[in-house]
Amino acid sequence: MLKEVPFYFVRHGETDWNLNRKAQGQIDIPLNATGIEQARAAAEIVRGLGIRSICSSPLSRAYETARHACDAAGCTITLVDELMECNLGADEGRDGGDWFMDWREGRYLPDGAEVYEDFLSRALRGVNKALEAEGPVLVVAHGGVFWSVLRHARIDSIPYAMNGQVMRLDPPGGERTHWHAEALTGAAIPLRPSSETRS
Incomplete structure (x- = not known):
């Protein structure tokens, strides 16, 4: 089960393998020039969010994205292997x-x-480990890790996070009966709970 606390998620900036649609997996491919600009733009959004903790995948494309966010937020980065x-x-x-x-x-x-x-189970453990840190928490990871977030938040109306996109995720609470996600780099994304039962 996804820990029910608000958090932010950033998918790493673009790499040449993203551009060429190659499966990166755990091969440590660095950001390309576009990816560096995406990381810088994400950091400017992060600057105003009051982030207290940043948790990142140790792969360099995520870590370099997190490093820009760290400079903007003024907090340290914790590497979480399960976020690979x-x-x-x-x-x-x-x-x-x-x-x-x-x-x-x-x-x-x-x-x-x-x-x-x-x-998906391993990635969920990584996100939940990150969410044990002092909040608000920023998780910097990969598209696949975001699939796990979507699965365990029971969201099925958005297929992925774009490179460098900053997402805010809020758990059920008050009148809201399901998770809500908003892309801070663009318009709010209306999401609905999945009809599939997921743990």
Whole structure:
């Protein structure tokens, strides 16, 4: 279960492999020039949020994004291994395609890769570990980790976070009976609870 506290999430800035639609997984690909600009822009949004703790994946594309946010927020970064992107085994570096959806739906498992459901559980542990820090917490991680957030917040109306996008997530409370997410880098994203029962 996702710990029910408000938090912020930033997906790392763009890399050349994002641009070329290659599966990065846990290969440590650095930000490209666009990604650095996205990280700087995200940091300017973070500057005004009162962030007290930043927790990041140790992969450099996330850590460098977090470092810009850290400079803006004036707090330290805690690395959380469980926030790393999914391990795609032998298919890391492969061009995207049908194989990737087959992996997500359990029809295919690359040699040495994580099972998709195991990855979502591991990523949830990482987010919950981050949310034990003093809040407001900023989690800086990967698109796959955000899938886990969406799954466990029971949100199914947004497919992913864009590179460098700052998201605010608020748990149920008051008159709101489900999680709410808002993209602070653009218009609010109306979200609805998933009809699927998820833990």
